[in-house]
């Protein structure tokens with residue numbers, strides 16, 4: 001019983017590393033019983049980055065499409081000539 005940790009520890013869902021359940025190692029998650037995410041900060045960052053990179057191409061394409069539509073619309077109503 002002497003080696004009972006003073007703080008509860010959590011194993012990261014992704015990398016399996018056991019870390020103290022503090023905001024130093026885990027992001028907050030109000031939906032979780034512990035108040036913290038089940039994934040360590042490092043893994044959460046990796047995942048966010050991977051998701052961003054996977055999405056960025058599609059997001060950019062959509063953005064360009066909308067901008068082209070807007071430009072076409074303004075040209076149609078002679079927005080640029082009016083000034």
Ligand SMILES: [Zn+2]
Pocket residue numbers: 012013014015016017039040041042043044
């Ligand atoms: Zn991790």
